[in-house]
Amino acid sequence: QPGLPTYTLPHRALPAATINENPEAGLILLLNPPFHKPVLRDYFCSHYSKGRYIWQPLDFVYLSGLLLSRGTDFCVYDAICRKASQTRTMEYIKKLKPSVIVALSGAATLPSDLAFFRRIKAEPPETKILTTGDVFLFHGREILSRRQEIDGVLFHFLDSSLADYLQQGHGLNVLERGSEKLPVFPKRFTLHTPAWEWFSHPGYNLPYLQEAGFQSLLCAFSCPHECFYCPFEKLPFVQRDPENIYTELRSLKSRGVRYLFIRDQSFNPGSSFYQEILLMLRRFSFRFSISARPEHLVKWDLVNFLREAGCDLVQIGVETANQSVLEPTGKNLPAAELVGVFNNLRRQGIRTLTHMILGFPGDNAAIFQDNRSLLKQLDPDFLSINILAPQPGTSLRDSLSYHVDPDCDFMDSSFTPPVFGSIDFRKSVMQERALLSMKFYLSPTFIMRTFRGASVFSLRILALEAVSYAAKLDFSEIFNIIRICRGRG
Numbered sequence: 001q002p003g004l005p006t007y008t009l010p011h012r013a014l015p016a017a018t019i020n021e022n023p024e025a026g027l028i029l030l031l032n033p034p035f036h037k038p039v040l041r042d043y044f045c046s047h048y049s050k051g052r053y054i055w056q057p058l059d060f061v062y063l064s065g066l067l068l069s070r071g072t073d074f075c076v077y078d079a080i081c082r083k084a085s086q087t088r089t090m091e092y093i094k095k096l097k098p099s100v101i102v103a104l105s106g107a108a109t110l111p112s113d114l115a116f117f118r119r120i121k122a123e124p125p126e127t128k129i130l131t132t133g134d135v136f137l138f139h140g141r142e143i144l145s146r147r148q149e150i151d152g153v154l155f156h157f158l159d160s161s162l163a164d165y166l167q168q169g170h171g172l173n174v175l176e177r178g179s180e181k182l183p184v185f186p187k188r189f190t191l192h193t194p195a196w197e198w199f200s201h202p203g204y205n206l207p208y209l210q211e212a213g214f215q216s217l218l219c220a221f222s223c224p225h226e227c228f229y230c231p232f233e234k235l236p237f238v239q240r241d242p243e244n245i246y247t248e249l250r251s252l253k254s255r256g257v258r259y260l261f262i263r264d265q266s267f268n269p270g271s272s273f274y275q276e277i278l279l280m281l282r283r284f285s286f287r288f289s290i291s292a293r294p295e296h297l298v299k300w301d302l303v304n305f306l307r308e309a310g311c312d313l314v315q316i317g318v319e320t321a322n323q324s325v326l327e328p329t330g331k332n333l334p335a336a337e338l339v340g341v342f343n344n345l346r347r348q349g350i351r352t353l354t355h356m357i358l359g360f361p362g363d364n365a366a367i368f369q370d371n372r373s374l375l376k377q378l379d380p381d382f383l384s385i386n387i388l389a390p391q392p393g394t395s396l397r398d399s400l401s402y403h404v405d406p407d408c409d410f411m412d413s414s415f416t417p418p419v420f421g422s423i424d425f426r427k428s429v430m431q432e433r434a435l436l437s438m439k440f441y442l443s444p445t446f447i448m449r450t451f452r453g454a455s456v457f458s459l460r461i462l463a464l465e466a467v468s469y470a471a472k473l474d475f476s477e478i479f480n481i482i483r484i485c486r487g488r489g
Contacts, residue, residue: 027073028166029098030060033116034079034089035109043263044134044156044231045391046106048414050384052464053207054081056199056216057104058263059132059157064199065192070163076195081203086116093120098127100166102154106133107392107411117149130154130162130174134231137183138393144177152176155183158191158221158238185236189221190244193251206261208289208313208353208382210458214259215252217288219245219277223265225293227329228395229357229388232265242276253284260288268296269306278309289313289353294341295333307348314345315353318378321370325360335374342378354380356436359388359418359429368432375440381449383440385433388420389413 032041038049042057060076067074075096079089093101101120105113117129132154136143140153153175154162161171170176172184196215206214222235252260260281267290268274281288287310294316297303306314318338319326326332333341345352356371375383389411390397400419411419417426440446450462 026099026166027075027096028067029093029096029101030063030067030074030076031089031093031101031103032057032060032078032080033103033105033109033113034084034086035112039080039106039109041104041106041109041133044137044235044393046108046134047386047389047412048108048416050414051207053205054203055206055261056204058216058218059104060102061194061199061216062157062191062218063102063162064195066157066160066163068195069192070160070167072163072166076198078201078203081201083203086119089116090119090123093127094123097125100128100130102130102132102162104133105131105136107135110135114147114149121149128152130165132157135392140175141180144175156185156221158186158189185221185238187238188241189238190241191218191248193248196252196255196257205461206289207461208351208458209259209461210312210455211259212457213257214261215257216261216263217245217248217252218263219267220264220273225266225330227331229391230265231391231393233394235393239273242273242280245277246280249280249284249286253286258287260286262288262290265291266296267292269302270296270299275305278305282309286310287312289315291315291317293317293331294338295331297341297345298333298337300344303344303348303350307350311350313351313353313381315355315384316341316380317355318374319355319357320360320363320367321374322360322362322367325362335377338374339377342380346379351381352378353382353384354378355384355386357386357388357413358433358436359420359426361420363425363429365428368428372436372439375436379445381446383437385436386413387416387418387429387433389416390419 038052038054040047040049040054042055042059057078060078064074064076075098077084077089077092077096084092103113103117113131117131120127120129128151129149130152131150136153137155140155144150144153152165154165154171155173155175159173161173163171165171165174175181199215200213202212204214219240221238221240223230223232224237226233269278269292290306290311290313292314297306297314297316317331319329319331321335323332342352354375356375358368358371360367388396390400391411391413417430420426421429450459454462
């Protein structure tokens with residue numbers, strides 16, 4: 001049957017009905033390629049996972065619904081979620097014999113991805129490979145002109161372009177070699193109900209979950225704000241048809257899904273669009289997490305509305321205590337009001353995850369100390385620290401005084417040192433990153449809060465995340481940090 005999932009069986013086994021004996025029949029494979037460490041490269045943002053957490057690749061979630069609606073025979077293989085090696089993934093592809101592979105890729109893993117695509121191309125029968133991801137959205141024509149291992153680029157998943165290409169040989173947002181077309185975005189969009197069976201694998205997890213199982217949801221594409229370091233800076237903000245969202249929520253509820261990871265970049269509970277969505281979420285009794293800007297959470301009644309609708313965690317991009325950096329982004333809420341936002345969320349029982357960015361030009365010991373002081377005042381439940389990276393499509397990347405080769409240079413914001421500044425500056429940033437993480441997650445406040453009322457499931461998840469994160473740190477950095485904390489460094 002179209003879209004018949006195979007993840008319920010050992011990944012080496014394929015139900016006979018899904019083995020494509022005739023390549024011309026056109027079986028499609030949605031492939032998240034293998035990599036040697038957990039990586040996230042969906043929805044035009046690629047970076048290494050800081051622990052072991054992996055969420056559903058949003059592009060494939062909604063492309064599965066499109067293909068299912070057209071009766072297209074397809075499979076989904078997430079090698080990252082399955083922790084599958086290149087060899088194991090190749091075995092799967094050889095058995096499946098897909099006529100077209102739609103593969104995720106991104107700036108964080110591009111050299112490895114291109115090498116794997118060459119390996120696929122070397123095996124008969126030849127398979128067409130379409131790629132989608134951050135670097136291809138912004139540099140697709142340049143890469144296609146130089147790389148024979150890929151045959152085209154799918155700009156995005158908001159319309160029927162992929163299905164049109166598969167059925168008619170061309171699609172509005174499918175770029176082929178030699179074409180000069182640019183991505184076209186709708187003014188409002190609808191999405192087909194996903195084939196959820198493919199995205200319920202136990203390998204998908206989030207560090208703050210309190211029980212097993214979740215699904216990802218998108219209500220609006222991109223972001224209405226223009227932060228100079230964000231890959232969504234120059235992409236149009238497009239809202240989804242609310243009735244279409246309601247249909248998906250009803251489908252999720254019928255499947256017994258209880259928790260939603262809402263992938264919107266800036267969920268504003270004060271806007272009429274998001275208030276309508278909150279009413280839907282409350283009606284279906286979902287629990288969910290969102291990402292929001294602090295200035296949208298100042299009013300107590302809006303925070304209360306979030307809690308009543310089922311929100312149990314808000315991710316907030318605080319980024320830095322350096323106001324001169326935040327000024328162009330509009331994130332210039334006074335520190336006292338910012339602390340008030342976190343206090344209000346805590347009083348309502350909504351947990352917080354704070355995002356910080358290190359490595360901005362001008363970062364120094366004084367700024368690092370200000371960051372620590374601010375974090376202490378905010379007292380979030382979780383902390384995620386990123387390294388400033390000139391991601392594709394950003395003004396930050398455009399401002400570089402040197403050329404970044406899109407198909408050779410990789411950009412990761414999780415563990416890769418900054419590309420700016422002196423060697424000493426880069427070392428200081430990475431040292432500060434490790435120091436902040438250790439001071440936060442080893443603090444008595446975090447440990448007591450974590451154990452207070454935590455489920456066995458959530459404690460297990462956090463323990464596994466901690467072990468995974470520690471394994472990725474440079475031990476020389478850790479020893480330096482220990483000396484600093486003891487006052488000897």
